[in-house]
Amino acid sequence: MQIILIICAVVLVIVFFKKIITLIFSILRIVTFLALLVILFGDVTPSDKIEPSILCLFLIFISSKILNWPQSSDYKIQEKETKPDTQPKPPKRDNSPSQKKPKSPINNIQKFQITVLGGHGVGKTSLLATVYGEFERHLTRGLQLQVNPSYQTRNILNDKLGELESALDSEIVQGINAGEGNKRCYQFNIGLPLQLPAIQLEFNDYPGGWLKDENYSKEVINFLRASTAILWVLDAAALMVRGENEESYSTKINQTLHIKTILNLAFTDLPDNAKKVILLVPIKCETWTTAKKDRLELCVHVENECESVINLLKSADPKGNRFAIAIIPVETLGGVRFDHLQVDANKQPQFIFKRKDEEALYQPRYAEQIFAYGLSFILQRYSEQSNDRKFTEALKKLVERRNTKEAEGFKVLHGKF
Ligand SMILES: Nc1nc2c(ncn2[C@@H]2O[C@H](COP(=O)(O)OP(=O)(O)O)[C@@H](O)[C@H]2O)c(=O)[nH]1
Ligand SMILES: [Mg+2]
Numbered sequence: 001m002q003i004i005l006i007i008c009a010v011v012l013v014i015v016f017f018k019k020i021i022t023l024i025f026s027i028l029r030i031v032t033f034l035a036l037l038v039i040l041f042g043d044v045t046p047s048d049k050i051e052p053s054i055l056c057l058f059l060i061f062i063s064s065k066i067l068n069w070p071q072s073s074d075y076k077i078q079e080k081e082t083k084p085d086t087q088p089k090p091p092k093r094d095n096s097p098s099q100k101k102p103k104s105p106i107n108n109i110q111k112f113q114i115t116v117l118g119g120h121g122v123g124k125t126s127l128l129a130t131v132y133g134e135f136e137r138h139l140t141r142g143l144q145l146q147v148n149p150s151y152q153t154r155n156i157l158n159d160k161l162g163e164l165e166s167a168l169d170s171e172i173v174q175g176i177n178a179g180e181g182n183k184r185c186y187q188f189n190i191g192l193p194l195q196l197p198a199i200q201l202e203f204n205d206y207p208g209g210w211l212k213d214e215n216y217s218k219e220v221i222n223f224l225r226a227s228t229a230i231l232w233v234l235d236a237a238a239l240m241v242r243g244e245n246e247e248s249y250s251t252k253i254n255q256t257l258h259i260k261t262i263l264n265l266a267f268t269d270l271p272d273n274a275k276k277v278i279l280l281v282p283i284k285c286e287t288w289t290t291a292k293k294d295r296l297e298l299c300v301h302v303e304n305e306c307e308s309v310i311n312l313l314k315s316a317d318p319k320g321n322r323f324a325i326a327i328i329p330v331e332t333l334g335g336v337r338f339d340h341l342q343v344d345a346n347k348q349p350q351f352i353f354k355r356k357d358e359e360a361l362y363q364p365r366y367a368e369q370i371f372a373y374g375l376s377f378i379l380q381r382y383s384e385q386s387n388d389r390k391f392t393e394a395l396k397k398l399v400e401r402r403n404t405k406e407a408e409g410f411k412v413l414h415g416k417f
Helices: 002-041 046-082 122-140 151-167 210-213 214-226 238-239 250-254 256-265 291-304 306-315 368-386 393-399
Strands: 111-117 146-147 172-175 184-191 201-204 226-237 276-283 325-328 336-343 349-355 409-414
Touching: 002 046, 111 122, 111 214, 111 256, 122 151, 122 184, 122 201, 122 226, 122 276, 122 368, 146 151, 151 184, 201 368, 210 214, 210 256, 214 226, 214 256, 226 238, 226 250, 226 256, 226 306, 226 368, 238 250, 238 276, 238 291, 238 349, 238 393, 250 256, 250 291, 256 306, 276 291, 276 368, 291 306, 291 325, 306 409, 368 393
Parallel strands: 111 201, 111 226, 226 276, 276 325
Antiparallel strands: 146 184, 172 349, 184 201, 325 409, 336 349
16 A cells, blocks of 8 residues: 555656646746846846857757657657658557547548559569659649659659660660569559548559469469559560561560469459459550551550450450450650560570660650559549549549550450540
8 A cells, every 4th residue: 555655656746847847947938038138138238248148048948948849749740640742551450449549631541552464574663663754744734633652662763764764875685584573562642732642552563473473473363353453564575576486475575374374363253343444555665656557466466465364354244344454555765666686595585676766765655544544443433432523623634635546556455444
């Protein structure tokens, strides 16, 4: 009993001690301030004013620091929770009343997952960087939409954009390479201008190696099942160019068999309410987007390469209410052309690209179509799920900006966009 009383007394003294310290410093600040006024405006010779004034200012500064300390740290915590560009933390599973925090506006953000698939070095990261760069450059104009990448996403994609811009300076040699070993995750927050973001896009860019490995492929399959959009990136040169004996290197470079296996597993027995947009994106296609004949041929190659997956989705959704599939060719460099195919010492193919001519520039084309087709699909899902029509205007504009010309290589293969 005595011990409890002693503990209570100690706690009370600590609490009071804090209060008393605060009180003493408040009084000190007021007294010093009054003293400063007297020194400055009182009957004191100017040379005698300097030292006492400095002492008073120092005391005011110290007492303010001590008194303001708790408020400034509180402010920092609040700033962290409401800053629009920060990423929301995953929701905690613990729902006990003591753990519940007031709902911050950023918690209302709706997440959409996007999977980026393709073989090593086909250009997945280049595509994302170009889409991001084009959005920053052109699309925000008049679109009533604000797109903010997370800090890390901005850094990685800006670095990649720098790499792409200087890629034209020398001959580009592309073959079968080891590629990256890690998955990359990119996040963008989307909202109306000057408002808190309403949507978070989470892109997972999977390295080609994950598609072959059974342990890793499970994660890819789960992410694919939960994804609203899938970007299937294909190397156009590997689709269009044949070797000396007419052999195609597409299966090897585009890793078509592994991707098809994974997509078939992921898309089997999807829930009835699952809606997805699948964009088949041939890149490195500058050489085949000038002549109409080449564009149509590229489309045919893409359709043939992805046929089994397209058919699976079509048979699961004959009316096209749930799945939308389109071919969207993107030129992430623009100023280069395919020159020739060679074989290295290990008999592996190498595709050589060169600058179109001396004046040719880094000039990406059609990257904005990924937004026109993909983001508009996601905004529609957002409106349906949240019953919120705030993006109607942006959606209208995105739909207007879609390129629907088959003669330019764009083709809707299934469903409604
Ligand atoms: N010819 C050509 N090469 C490109 C194009 N876009 C990217 N590349 C090159 O493709 C290579 C691999 O790109 P990257 O995005 O890292 O591939 P990832 O492994 O699929 O992410 C780089 O050397 C790029 O310079 C393009 O539009 N045309
Ligand atoms: Mg990459």
